[in-house]
Amino acid sequence: MDQPAEAALIPAAWVRLRDMVAARTPADGRTDALYPGLRCYRFSRPVRYEKTQRLTPGVVVVLQGRKTAHLGGDRRSLDYGATQCLVLGAEVACLGTVVGASADAPYLAIHLDLPPDVLVKSFVALAEGGALAAEPARVTENFTAPVALEVVEAFARLLLATDDPMDRRTLAPLAVEEIVLRLLRSEAAAAIRSAGAVTRAGARIQTAIAFMRRHLSRPLSVAEIASHVHMSPSHFAHSFREVAGVTPMRCIRDLRLEEARVLMLGAGLRPADAAAKVGFESAAHFNRAFRRRFEATPAEYVRRAQSG
Structure with a gap:
């Protein structure tokens, strides 16, 4: 596609968010924001992800360039570019290829994991208010679609809020809630989760x-959590994944990893101390899980964040 002609069609809100992401990605690859689940990508040449990433429900907004993705066991190739997004409706393995990128016009994208608690809270509120988008006859868990300008503007507010510690605590969560609510009022709602499941088990x-959040520091089992909410373990596990998009144990692990990241970056704890504080039984297990999620060891991640 002719880049100048394409750029002329992109509204100012897109250009602003694109420039913000470009300014926050000094080198090719992945750059994590300080806010949990938010990261930016830059690639200056076509590249194939050699490893398969295991992704939670989320949304990837492409701001420049193009990419293709193979998700899970699906043989289809999803192709998406500037002004489009990839919606991930559940935990899925993703193999991606950046197909449109150059030094002058690098591939730029922003990715937000959709927090299970925010998803459930938003689904319940919209379902009770009758404001959920109508569910199509056939639900596709992962799909590409144009992105509304309101979502782009909310992403810009979220990215700005990550620059200030107080804004990260107060304003960033509001921007995330807005992004989730707007997605759930669009055709993305069916891909993200089943509304019927939420009305039955959301609360x-x-x-x-x-x-889970209150008891991260100690061992937790599906049976204990299910008992706390008066559900059988099997029904709870099924309902949790249907509503939140991930298994209960995956949710616990991700909550622990995010809390450990905050403790290392914000409180200066050593990786082993942070791991123990959030309930990991061994430093080796913590290191493996952290690397899978953040594409770096805990020590490498802290050094990169401090130098960035």
Whole structure:
């Protein structure tokens, strides 16, 4: 596609967010923001992801360039570019290839994991208010679509809020909630989660996630959490994944990793101390899980964040 002609069609909000992402990605690859689940990507040449990433429900907004993705066991190739997004409706393995990128016009994208607690809270609120988008006859868990300008503007506010510690605590969560709410009022709602499942079990799943957060530092089992919300373990596990998009144990692990990241960057804890504080049984297990999620060891991640 002719880049100048394409650029002429992109509204100012897109250009602003694109420039913000470009300014926050000094080198090719992945750059994590200080806010949990938010990261930016830059690639100055076509490249194939050699490893398969295991992704939670989320949204990837492409601001410049093009990319293709193969998700899970699906043989289809999803192709998406500037002004489009990839919606990930559940935990899925992703093999990606950047197909449109150059030194003058690098591939730029922003990715936000959709927090299970925010998803459930938003789904419940919209379902009770009758404001959920109508569900199509056939639900596709992962799909590409144009992105509304309101979502782009919310991403810009989120990215700005990550620059200041107080804004990260107060304004950033509001921007994330807005992004989730706007996605759930669009055709993305069906891909992200089943509204029927939320109306049946949403409040209990919300309670379960709050219980997880309060008890991250000690061992937790599906049976214990299910008992806390008065559900059988099998029904709870099924409902949790149907509503939140990930298994309960995956949710616990991700909550622990995010809390450990905050403790290392914000409180200066050593990786082993942070791992122990959030409930990992061994430093080796923590290191493996951290590297899978953040593409770096805990020590490498801290050094990169401090130098960035």
